[in-house]
Amino acid sequence: MSDIRAIVVDDEADSISLILSLLESIDSVEVLSFSTSADDAYEKIIGYEPNLVFLDVEMPHKDGFDLLKQFKHPNFKVIFVSGYGHYALRAIKFSAVDYILKPIDKDELVEAVKKVTAIIDKEDERIGYLNSLNKEASQFKSVIISSQKGFEAIELDQVMSIESKPGNYAVFTLEDGSQTLATKALNYYEDLFSKDMFFRIHRSFLVNLRQVQGFDAASATVIMRNGMRLEVAYRRRAAFNTTFRQLHLV
Numbered sequence: 001m002s003d004i005r006a007i008v009v010d011d012e013a014d015s016i017s018l019i020l021s022l023l024e025s026i027d028s029v030e031v032l033s034f035s036t037s038a039d040d041a042y043e044k045i046i047g048y049e050p051n052l053v054f055l056d057v058e059m060p061h062k063d064g065f066d067l068l069k070q071f072k073h074p075n076f077k078v079i080f081v082s083g084y085g086h087y088a089l090r091a092i093k094f095s096a097v098d099y100i101l102k103p104i105d106k107d108e109l110v111e112a113v114k115k116v117t118a119i120i121d122k123e124d125e126r127i128g129y130l131n132s133l134n135k136e137a138s139q140f141k142s143v144i145i146s147s148q149k150g151f152e153a154i155e156l157d158q159v160m161s162i163e164s165k166p167g168n169y170a171v172f173t174l175e176d177g178s179q180t181l182a183t184k185a186l187n188y189y190e191d192l193f194s195k196d197m198f199f200r201i202h203r204s205f206l207v208n209l210r211q212v213q214g215f216d217a218a219s220a221t222v223i224m225r226n227g228m229r230l231e232v233a234y235r236r237r238a239a240f241n242t243t244f245r246q247l248h249l250v
Contacts, residue, residue, distance in 0.1 A: 004116060007048060008034040009041040009064065010056040010081065015102065019054055019081065022106050026113055038062035042070055049168070050076050052116050057082040057091075068094050075167055075183060077119060079112045143192070145172070145182040152180060156197065160224050162189055162206040175211070175226060196247060199240055201232040209247060215240070 006029055010016050016034050023029050032048040035041035038059055045053065053076050055064040064082075068074065080091045083102040091099045097119065098112035142155045154172060163171045164186035172180045182189075190200055198206045207222055207230060214223045220237055221229045232240050 004029045004052050004113065004120070005048070005050045006031050006052040006054060007041065007044055007050045008054045009036075009038070009059075009067070010034075010054075011036050011059040012056070015056065015081070015104075018104060019109075022104065022109050025106075026110060028117055029113060038064070038067040041067055045071075045076065046167070051120060052077045052079065052113075054079050054081050056080075057084060057087045065090065065094065071167070073167065073169060073181065073183070075169075077116050079116065143189075145180065146184060154180065156193070156208070157210060159208050160211050160226055160228060161208065161230065162186060162198070164204045173228075177226070196243075199243055201230060201236055201240055203233065205230055209244065212244065215244060217241075 006023070008016055008019050008023075008031060010019070013036070016036070020031060020034065023031055029052075032050055033044050035044055036059075039062065041053075041055075055067070055078055057064045057080060064080065068078065078091075078094065078096045080087070080096050080099045081102065081104060082099070085101055088099045097115050098108075100108050100112055141157070142153050144151055144153050154174070158175045160173045160175055162182075163173065165171055165181070168183075168185040170182045170184060170186045170189060172182060174180070186204070186206060190198070190206055193206070197209055199209055200206050201222060207224065211225050212222055213225045215221070215232075216223060216229075219229075220232050220234070222232055222240075223229055
């Protein structure tokens with residue numbers, strides 16, 4: 001069974017206590033933290049990276065929907081817990097897994113968690129299979145990435161750069177200028193790809209060495225074949241220069 005890492009968000013202390021108490025009997029759920037406001041919840045979601053949020057709707061200053069709007073590409077599931085049923089339709093538009101009305105029924109809570117577990121299990125199974133396909137290849141010509149649209153195959157020789165984005169995401173920029181948002185962190189791709197093809201020039205960027213046109217030592221910038229210029233971090237400049245020359249790309 002998948003381990004669910006959860007955060008509980010509710011402005012009522014009694015409601016939080018009840019949810020925490022009910023979750024204690026569900027072995028698959030680990031409660032990382034709780035919040036009584038949307039602003040505090042935002043910080044904790046960023047910090048703890050839960051894969052499930054139990055979320056109240058009506059809270060002072062910012063409601064649950066305002067909180068979700070702050071995440072352009074949320075990488076967590078949501079179970080709404082509310083005393084008001086008329087928000088249910090809106091919750092569906094935010095792709096909520098379930099909507100539980102207060103007072104909370106334990107059986108309903110258990111069933112909602114089961115739904116989340118089934119979704120996470122299915123996603124892990126698909127991603128695990130695709131990752132195994134990627135890692136079995138001795139030489140990569142393409143990579144299958146998990147994106148917001150599903151799963152996409154990308155030809156590596158078309159990749160210009162891969163940029164880190166907040167929330168464990170990475171943006172692939174291709175030769176034609178198109179971009180694809182992948183739902184994995186930059187570190188994952190740095191470990192996955194051959195070091196003689198991709199180089200980490202900065203904490204936020206991997207570049208395809210075969211798409212590098214030149215290196216401007218004066219400004220410490222990589223010049224890509226599409227004209228894009230990217231700065232090389234000070235501590236990485238010597239290693240980049242050496243790697244670049246060893247590959248006879250200059």
